[in-house]
Amino acid sequence: MSQEKFQSKSWLRRLWEQLVPPMVDFQVLLQEQCINLQAAVAALDEYLQQADPLLAPKVREQVREGHRLRDRNLALLYRSFITPILDSHFESRTASFLGMLL
Numbered sequence: 001m002s003q004e005k006f007q008s009k010s011w012l013r014r015l016w017e018q019l020v021p022p023m024v025d026f027q028v029l030l031q032e033q034c035i036n037l038q039a040a041v042a043a044l045d046e047y048l049q050q051a052d053p054l055l056a057p058k059v060r061e062q063v064r065e066g067h068r069l070r071d072r073n074l075a076l077l078y079r080s081f082i083t084p085i086l087d088s089h090f091e092s093r094t095a096s097f098l099g100m101l102l
Helices: 003-008 011-019 026-050 053-081 084-101
Strands: none
Touching: 026 053
């Protein structure tokens, strides 16, 4: 979020958004992943049928885009269903565990 956008919101609004994150349209996110999957399968099919090594970067790019979408969607899911209170508790437990390992 840009600094100007952050400062233009009241402290109450920022607090509310931290406690109750805005709902994400998961149907649209899933649709984006499906479109990417179709493109990746088409690129892979073309690569396998033509056996042309020059088509491999196209397949690789579709896979990278799929990974990017997956990571973004999982982060949005995490932020939508994990409250800051639970999240801070998890972070403190993780930090203490990592401290024991080091």
